[in-house]
Amino acid sequence: MIDLHYWPTPNGYKIGIFLEEAGLEYKIHPVHIGRGEQFAPEFLKISPNNRIPAIVDQNPRGGGAPISVFESGAILQYLAEKTGKFISPDLRVKTETMQWLFWQMGGLGPMLGQNHHFTQYAPEKVPYAIERYLKETNRLYGVLNKQLEGRDFIAGEFSIADMACYPWIVPHEKQGQKLTDFPHIKRWFDAIGARPGVQRAYAKGKEVSSVPTVDDEAKKHLFGQTARK
DSSP states (O other): EEEEEEEESSHHHHHHHHHHHHTTTEEEOOOOGGGTTTGSSSHHTTTTTOOOEEEHHHHHHHSSEEEEHHHHHHHHHHHHHHHTTOOOOOOOOOOOHHHHHHHHHIIIHHHHHHHHHIIOSSSSOOOOHHHHHHHHHHHHHEEEEHTTTOOOTTTSOOOOOHHHHHHHTTTTTTOOGGGGGGGGHHHHHHHHHHHHHHHHHHHHHHHHHHSSSHHHHHHHHHOOOOSOO
């Protein structure tokens, strides 16, 4: 059994997709980040960075005590290694998969997150910041589009790299991007979205919450944190 502590955000959906695609038994524990539940002491024990998602594997490979994992990329890698699914045993394919997983973690996610912040949530419009992150989003889309040229999936076969990237492309319109400008992404995006496991993951996310996470109260919990607060 996998205990999944999450909220239906791009990073949260990554793990839901893996669990559904792999057919693993899991239980969702909602963590309403818009109401500050990520700061609860019991959650901080498994996710000290006060971010979702996090998991607790009650039956880790090799037995022993449960294992908790935070950071979505680390969780995907952990689950792939636990199950032997969605990561190739071939060294070259595995290396390519991990490169693109880290590309998403270090680039696509953070930059698109800043895009979301400055275009949708910032209390004042900062033209330089908006332009910077719109352009960087567009650049990253171009990188992904080029990688997908002539291949069905990011690393050649469906993998944790696709699971990591797809949820961040879902809100492309809010990011100021048109998929028609990126035909290889669009083909890939449509194929991923048609997968039953992906559809189940998104359906379960909507059961957790179907309303926007960020409102005025949520901004108090999501933005402006410091080491003391």
